[in-house]
Amino acid sequence: MRHKGFVDLEFVKLDIAREKRKGLPEIIYAPGKTIPQLNCIISEFKKHTTTIFISRLKRRQFEILRKSHRKLKYYKDAELAFLGKRINETRGNCLVITAGTSDIPVAEEAAVFLEILGNNVERVYDIGVAGVHRIEPFKEKIKNAKVVIVVAGMEAALLSIISGICPSPIIGVPTSVGYGSSFKGLSALLGMLNSCAPGSVCVNIDNGLGAGYFAHLINK
Amino acid sequence: MRHKGFVDLEFVKLDIAREKRKGLPEIIYAPGKTIPQLNCIISEFKKHTTTIFISRLKRRQFEILRKSHRKLKYYKDAELAFLGKRINETRGNCLVITAGTSDIPVAEEAAVFLEILGNNVERVYDIGVAGVHRIEPFKEKIKNAKVVIVVAGMEAALLSIISGICPSPIIGVPTSVGYGSSFKGLSALLGMLNSCAPGSVCVNIDNGLGAGYFAHLINK
Amino acid sequence: MRHKGFVDLEFVKLDIAREKRKGLPEIIYAPGKTIPQLNCIISEFKKHTTTIFISRLKRRQFEILRKSHRKLKYYKDAELAFLGKRINETRGNCLVITAGTSDIPVAEEAAVFLEILGNNVERVYDIGVAGVHRIEPFKEKIKNAKVVIVVAGMEAALLSIISGICPSPIIGVPTSVGYGSSFKGLSALLGMLNSCAPGSVCVNIDNGLGAGYFAHLINK
């Protein structure tokens, strides 16, 4: 059933007006949806938009979906699927940084999303504060970026370091990397929220996509 | 052993007076009970009531139980089993709303329960506030419902929106849908408890049945 | 003692290179500092910068400090003091929104800070979701703002609503407004972190200044 601004498939109301309102189409969040539901949503969206994202999609889900949607592409580190045409600009300069190697999947979710939307992305991975000199060769990049995403778990101190030297807006993504009293990302989240260095904000734990989305809005 | 108001099967004391006291028979909660225990409880209840509900029953448990209780029906989305006669009224007007697709199983637990007891149920699924215009075509339904159930995870903002426009009692069901700092439904629970809009209450996380039960009491 | 990039007054190391690095000078955070300490910091800063901010300054502290620093201005709702010259541009368009009246002091901290730095600020206060129609007349403003700050306590649902309709970056400031299970802003913080609508980020509870600072970076 077609309503003003959305299509009603009963189990889902596709927000086809999202693109007009927000500049970006609705992103399909895979967890909690069955394969038939995802299939049906993609099929319907194809009629209304040229850009379909499916986030947190497992490889084995992707492989089933690809049978019906041959052009669906999959970015396995990011667990992100995309159907449509990549935008061929390389706008601005988005820098995606991680503190450690284990933070990379979350960072990739942000980076891949940004690239598809035509943002120029640079990645600097594993420069956490245990060896803060690793930041040195990237200082120019950090200062010149138009927006920076810092992905870090554990105590997430990297955000404050970057905030101390970077004049641009910085988006922190706490990750669930760690053990014991990291309490599945709580320590990183609190660390980022309480950063003593101004100029940074925070998204939900492991929410790489949200950070990418926000960076895109700034970089646009 | 038969006592006043209950039957004593040692491991369980069937509250056969519940129906008289509360208007509804005891609902069997499946988790933590073995198949033989469930079997035995159903058999005994059959002697005392015409309406048996088993909640949070897994399909594979249902399939074993059905061998002994051929008339047991199963509502798979709701994970609810029922033995008895559906009430053929369509009393009042209960509206069950979800914010997202992943909230549907919890909503179905409420909806199916209400329908079996003779309440007229309307479902409006996936109208979360990310696309608040999706509420528009259902506004009349919302205003005219005798009681509304709002099922939402994450920040559960939908409850406040519905509370702002609906003059009837609204029951919030926070769900464990989400990740990271949703802390398995805590964010949704706190969001619903702190709703700035008057006229709503809250049940336990994922407690669709409790919401359906309460809505039935109001709608009766 | 003068070091490269800072002045060492023993109890404080004034980061006089902050302005060069970050584009904005260090902001003095008053809590935990004595009047003589504040006095001394201001005097020293005067030699190095033309823009001095003191945040979370109580009126009675301000009145003492003004005796030594006659040009210090005080914005009482924001509890913010300023010494220097307001920037006379009116760049871009920053929209500061609150859900309720009690959220205004936190919002003012953001708004005043932004204005001093030459950003054009519009305020829309008390349009919380209990009466969501109050958003209607401001929809154009919301759509046209270059950056939006949403200040809300309790369940903080307003952030998601604004995120649903606004294409620009949105900064959420959870406030400690509320009682009981709001747990001094925790419910609002979790609500904002778990917002189902994309395009928003979050700062610390009651951190109006941090939101203003970040908005300034985007608007610049």
Next chain:
Amino acid sequence: MRHKGFVDLEFVKLDIAREKRKGLPEIIYAPGKTIPQLNCIISEFKKHTTTIFISRLKRRQFEILRKSHRKLKYYKDAELAFLGKRINETRGNCLVITAGTSDIPVAEEAAVFLEILGNNVERVYDIGVAGVHRIEPFKEKIKNAKVVIVVAGMEAALLSIISGICPSPIIGVPTSVGYGSSFKGLSALLGMLNSCAPGSVCVNIDNGLGAGYFAHLINK
């Protein structure tokens, strides 16, 4: 400034359409508002409604406000002020129960609110489960009430007891009464949310008004 459905006093947007939408006017929440703000809000509301409630108003605030609004009445146990005409029906039967004496102020907020709106209220105070026989003489009242409000702190076990014997909808109000591991009402809140007896719901800690409001909707 007058908009569709509200009056804009800058620091507050009076939701004068609330009564039409919700059946009840906006209730003014005093904490966080100054006396001049409250004064101004009351004066404006007088033009639009005949029923003004101010909740959580301290006696000394009331005494100042009464100078400008001579007809303002004050219910000191409930910390509730009212201006308007009490409705002279005595609809239905609302039962307000407390577990202890210290829970009475929260209960009174519910009870007074209900009475002003024309609901018949019966109070049964201090029948907590330490002496569960105190429930006995009130059993008929409990069974015959159209809606019951149970106000309890500490472990809040009274809610489950009442739920076990009462066929009507029951609204639990956890209170911050207690010490140590009651954690300012958290134990009571969790107790009520996890009640094993069906037919009850829960509002925020100490939220007597919210419970009264919801009971009014059911009793109407």
Next chain:
Amino acid sequence: MRHKGFVDLEFVKLDIAREKRKGLPEIIYAPGKTIPQLNCIISEFKKHTTTIFISRLKRRQFEILRKSHRKLKYYKDAELAFLGKRINETRGNCLVITAGTSDIPVAEEAAVFLEILGNNVERVYDIGVAGVHRIEPFKEKIKNAKVVIVVAGMEAALLSIISGICPSPIIGVPTSVGYGSSFKGLSALLGMLNSCAPGSVCVNIDNGLGAGYFAHLINK
């Protein structure tokens, strides 16, 4: 290596003086120990005591251990293994009560332990407050017990009810039964700690053995 009061097997120091000091031998806690470790501990203990308990032993662990220790008995509901001679007294009167059927395993840990040590145990299972009349036929037992153990999950209100009518010491065992905001037994634990009825104490979540141990000390 033999020391005063214990035997040193490197990975474990068997407290063979425990029985003399405490009246009861050390109880072997199985989780975190390997089968060879358990085997070795049992073999050594056999030389020093006639009463060996192993708690939280899985059936499959038991079956391997029995090959070396033929007289080891296993109580599957309680996940308790015992090697030695049951004491043939039937001292006093210990009453073990549960709120629900799912609480029985925890209760059995207490009950079996008490019986082996020569205490007379009566079990009354599934008399939770949703149907408080189920307590009635057992009131005499409750009043005459020398010590009562109450095992309950969710809101654990049964403890307060029993405390209200029983003049003997009552030991509460919160269980992890429940879901959502029961937070794995936290709601039951807080409920029991904050019981408004005097005469009860509390042990760790699911700690049936601890409760049985303490009841034994009182009943002795």
Next chain:
Amino acid sequence: MRHKGFVDLEFVKLDIAREKRKGLPEIIYAPGKTIPQLNCIISEFKKHTTTIFISRLKRRQFEILRKSHRKLKYYKDAELAFLGKRINETRGNCLVITAGTSDIPVAEEAAVFLEILGNNVERVYDIGVAGVHRIEPFKEKIKNAKVVIVVAGMEAALLSIISGICPSPIIGVPTSVGYGSSFKGLSALLGMLNSCAPGSVCVNIDNGLGAGYFAHLINK
């Protein structure tokens, strides 16, 4: 109004049957009650019992109440008031131990209560584990006590030490003594609940009275 087993003073239902049921009369909990309420409760109780306890009574409240109730006695360390005749037995042997000096007020609540009821009480204060040798001279007392109360804040390790050497039942009272991550007694509470030494139980934080009550039941 007189009901079966209680007197109804509206704001309070005096449980005059408590003594018969539980062996001890209801104890009046002062916090949250006004002076007139306390006055009225004492006056009424005088007609029904010979033993009146008022707990957590501030000295200045006591001094007002004594004007009407001349025989009211006050134990200032314990903040406990008592009206009646002390029982002149010296039954059994209750040992009350504290870890530190700051824990004494909580301990005194237990000790004074026990003494009034005719229990022989010995106090051993300030033998916390920082100097565990201080336990030595009291070891005989610890071994011979019929019941032991251990009152401790911070990490509350004393409970486990005493449990390791004492064959009698031990009641732990966590206190709110400490700072920082003691979180107002939470560290002590968790420490006591997780004691690795068997034979101990726990009451609410700072609940000296509850511990005294329970010890009395055991010692009786």
Next chain:
Amino acid sequence: MRHKGFVDLEFVKLDIAREKRKGLPEIIYAPGKTIPQLNCIISEFKKHTTTIFISRLKRRQFEILRKSHRKLKYYKDAELAFLGKRINETRGNCLVITAGTSDIPVAEEAAVFLEILGNNVERVYDIGVAGVHRIEPFKEKIKNAKVVIVVAGMEAALLSIISGICPSPIIGVPTSVGYGSSFKGLSALLGMLNSCAPGSVCVNIDNGLGAGYFAHLINK
């Protein structure tokens, strides 16, 4: 009463053997002790030791105590009192660092304590990571210190930075400096516990003394 290793003043058991066992005498913790108690403890300790410390002593308490103990010295920033002879060595090199000015009182507690015991202390205050270049001129000090204490609130990132460059043992002291989601030092505590840089440990929130004590043990 004199026992082996301690003096029994009833309300306190002075651990006069502490010095022999631990190398340092017992430190008197003032909170929760009355002036007469403190007076009495100091008088008794004078007979047994030449070094008396009283921590967290308020100035007004100090002024009363000094009347009886003329040689008592007071360090107001540290809220530490001392009676005895300062040790005139300047052993090793202890570096005490703070992230901000508000952390100084906690740092002083550590520094003063260390100095009195004959440790050479250097202070570097206010070099938090918002301006990480402020660390530069102190790098040699950091590398050459024998032990470092890092005192920081909010996100406490400074600990990780120092740990990254310093080869000596580093003791973190989280402080309760901050607001909102710093939750009175919890964010700093979790940040320090989860530091990604090896070589650091942590003490309780605001526990400057504990850090000083531990540094003294290492430096000795």
Next chain:
Amino acid sequence: MRHKGFVDLEFVKLDIAREKRKGLPEIIYAPGKTIPQLNCIISEFKKHTTTIFISRLKRRQFEILRKSHRKLKYYKDAELAFLGKRINETRGNCLVITAGTSDIPVAEEAAVFLEILGNNVERVYDIGVAGVHRIEPFKEKIKNAKVVIVVAGMEAALLSIISGICPSPIIGVPTSVGYGSSFKGLSALLGMLNSCAPGSVCVNIDNGLGAGYFAHLINK
């Protein structure tokens, strides 16, 4: 790519200057890294250092890695892999103590690490406070150790006991051993942070390596 002080393999920046700065090379943390990543890191590190540690490596991961790195040694209790030459000193005296048998894996991580680096390690396992006399034969060792590591779960009281008698620095490692309200190590962590005995510090839950590292720094 080679930078000053590190090698850039994109997904990881090997901190080859760590050894020079900190005295010890970077330790590879296995969780969250794939086998190819680990392989590549080891291969690169081989060019720069003679001492490679891989922590929290599962046996099955080790077995694959060994195929490429034949000299890799594995310590299965510690889940630690090592490639290089053990240092043949036996410096100082490090004592590693556990409260129970289940704490041994965490203790071994510390002990093995210390031994490889040339520290003399003594192990005393399972002397928890339930049988505190088990400490007796090891008292001399405890007093003479240069540094002590105490590994304990549940209430972790052993730390305070050891702190009371040992004049050397003591490092506490809380473990996740326990159940129910141990909340995966939280009770042990809080217990250790709040220890009333001076001279101890704390690392993250289950962080044996961190404790070993720190002990090495002291013992060096």
